[in-house]
Amino acid sequence: MGTWNGRLGVVEFATAGTDLDTARIVAARIAILEDDGAELARWDWGSDRAEAVVGEVVQTLRVLMAVGIPIATFDAAAGLTVLDRECRRRQITPWDVFAPVLDPLLLDEILDPAFDGRRSLNAMAERYGVAPGSLAAGRIVREMLARDGLDGSPAHLHDRQRRLDDEWPVAPLDDIRLIEDTQPIPAPAPRPSGTVPVLDFTDSIPVQLEIEAPEEPVEPIVEEVVEGDVEGDVERPPASRRIHVAAAIVTDTAGRAVVVRKRGTTGYMQPGGKIERGESALSALIRELREELGLEVDVDATEFLGSYEAAALNEPGRTVRAEVFALVTDSELHPAAEIDALHWLESPTDVESVELAPLTLDVMLPLWAARRPALF
Template sequence: MGTWQGRLGVAEFAISGPDQDTARIVAARVAVLDDDGAELSRWDWGSDRADAVVGEVAQTLRTLLALGIPIATFDATGGLTVLDRECRRRGIEPLAEPAPILDPLLLDELIEPEFDGARTLNAMAERYEVLPGSLAAGRIVLAMSQREEFAGTPAALHARQRGMIDGWPVVPLDDIRTIVDTQPIPAPAPRPSDTVPMFEFSETGVLALVAPPEVVPPQSAPPPPPTPAPGRIHVAAAIVTDTAGRAIVVRKHGTTGFMQPGGKIERGESALAALTRELQEELGLDVDVDATEFLGSYEAAALNEPGQTVRAEVFALATDQELTPAAEIAEIYWLESPDDTDSVELAPLTLDVMLPLWAARRPALF
């Protein structure tokens, strides 16, 4: 901890959806902790500050990193990639190769590579004896720093994490057209710029953090963003089991819940063609169409799109291939049985549809 000067930054993002190129940052929090996990300073951007959240969060992180303060953030690829796209969409200078970033999701894999349990934020907080909730990612990293396996400077740890996942911590932007604004929100009047962190040095040369001045709210608040109309998201999804009878679920970048693998059906595309394409992109799975069984059409509430409904064309298939997360998938998890409902957060479609279907089929298969 000596090379960290006793300080660790923490960044938390609330993101509007799983697609990193089109999602919005709707709220954020950045804080600085001391080496005991105590909060030295904190800046919050709620949904009422949507006009300022992107530029001010980017500037706050840029300032902390320039001062040599590492930033801890859970599933860094999700939050930092969306921040990058939001900056580019709004004509704001994005963070140029932010470092050092400390992602407890990846650092846990370095510390316990053979661990096969849940690596959700709450599960990790429990294992590292940290209170769940706000700023838990930073306090988990501080707890990790006490472990013998946690060796190296923040810069060295950043490099080790970067070697684990291509495009970490910010996925490269391949096509500028993919960040076109598909969720327009009226931009209210900008807030004063003095709400980003300010710093000063004491007479002894020790860096001190100064809380920003209180901002007087405008007399009339801007109108809230329009609520999306309810709708259906048409997807193809699958119960994919392995030779041991387990079923796989996946978690997308920037989200916390797990769901069945699959994805949206494109215009003019069959459900089976969509499933074949999505499983190859997400898991590297080569689907044997002849060994794939169609189970029917089902509906459930969408996990990551509030007020939306998922209509799923559900298939079942078994595989002995090795599956690895790719594209928008951050993590995979193998459910041991249809009763395994508490080990990770599960989407409504998985809980209400997939697990009962799997339970009904399982005795005949395994």
């Protein structure tokens, strides 16, 4: 049976987006539960406080860390990775996560490794006899700590969870460019914390600061994409390296779309290229189309279609994440720089005239097909 029954912090996040590098925290809640599960203190950040949420959440977690209160959060690898990326994006020093974190998902794997049912938050609340809803993760952890198999301090349990996933609780960042704002809108200004909660306890608080920074650096630089709701079932696909690019469906006034082939390769792809550090996707697109095709982009006539992924054509085992734009031009295009040839596709069904990249086949042609009737 567990040996720790002190106060417990609980953090919950509401996020917009499922990609951990680009998702945004839009609301958050931090609470402190007494040893009987009663709520001692709570702070809420709603959508009306979105500009302050990241900095204030991080500072509040630092306060709890300083007084030795462990943190319970459901699927820490998702929520705390998003928090890390938000801090970096907003130029806020990230939370170092040296305080114990208790994740019901991993603790349940320790308690019942043979269980093959649902591990969503609501399903776990039912299994452990906890009311679903706000702060359920903390109360589930309370129930878990009362069972055989979770002996030791929160710091010890933190270490046991880390052995299940060496990238837990924050996945390493592959490329800083992946977290930067790439939409064709101004990047938000840094938003440091303005106010933080004040903790005023009249009795002593058990200190559990036994975790130290890892002696060896975490292995390398791979990135995970997690699909689905943060509070739903968690099934992580294999990690893979991603190439971040800006690409465009460039059509002429006759309704044809251009694809290009790089020197030394055989396949054709959409014009565009890699986004450089500190560069927006739109800026990258403007630069690449000028360099590759001699095309001056009319920004006002350029439409952003969204972010998409596909396998990389020329780099096996890697994935391309493309910020996709569309534009129509009557300019004459000429291959330049690393582009060896260009080819005009007559229609979205023209898939055999040349070898096409997966991004073109799987993403660009369907987007083009959906847009074409309204334009030509």
